[in-house]
Structures are given as C-alpha cells and as structure tokens.
Amino acid sequence: MASDVLAELRGLHGPPVDWGAVLADALVALAIGLLAAWLIARIFGMVTERRLSPERRALRRLEEARESGLTARALILQDLARSLPPGEGDWLSRLDAHLGGLFTTGPGAGLREALYRPGTTLDTERFDAALKAALERAER
DSSP states (O other): OOOOHHHHHTTOOOOOOOHHHHHHHHHHHHHHHHHHHHHHHHHHHHHHHHTSOHHHHHHHHHHHTTTSOHHHHHHHHHHHHHHSOOOSSOHHHHHHHHTTSTTTTSTTTTHHHHHHSTTOOOOHHHHHHHHHHHHHHHHO
16 A cells, blocks of 8 residues: 555654744844935945035024034034034134134124133024024035
8 A cells, every 4th residue: 555645754843933033034134124214324324424515514503403502502512613624713614614604793703701700691592593594605
C-alpha cells in the first residue's frame, strides 16, 4: 500500500509564534526607521542652510522666536553679528552699522537698555517689523 505523504505531514506544525520577539523586532525596525528619517532631515537641513545668507537665517529664526522674549532675539542678533566681518565696537554697534542705524535711531534704540536693565520695556512688534525690514534690505 502506498503511503499518503500528506497524511504523514499533517502532524507537523511550525513552532509557536513568540509575540515578544515579534514586538521587539518591530520596535527596533521602527527606531531604525525614525533615526534614518531624522538623519535625512538633518542632512537636508544642513545642505540647504549653508546656502542661506546670515540675514535670511536670522529672518527664519526671528519668525520662530515670535512668541519668545528679547533674549531669544538677542541670541539671533548675536549670531548674525558673529557672521559679519570683524569691526569696531560690541556686537550691537556692529549690527547697527550693518543694518543702517536700527539700534541708534530706529525702533531698536532701546534694545540695549531692555536687555540689560530690569524693568525697561521695548515694543517688540514694532521692533520685529523694523528688524525684518532691515534684514531684508541688508540681504539684497
């Protein structure tokens, strides 16, 4: 009598699924995918960021810091001042020369006092609008 090959195989089954290992593998794959996406985004950002002028970078950061205080704006301006050729005076006076007197005769005239003297205020909306216009002019 011929043996039934299928009948012999019916009793064989694969090992039980280890759901813990499946979940661990899925989490590792997700973490690697997220890391790869983050790295690609950072590389893309670095490549495109280099092509921007210092003024354009300051404009972008100014938009991001709209809800922040004067300290955030000062950090943006200090970074812009570092990108300028060395000159005489502190960072604010060099920026003033670069941006056409924004900090001596314009709406930014009270920035130094607002930054370094407690209780002094500055109209940030007017300052931001004037700074944005000055950065756009300087970029050209």
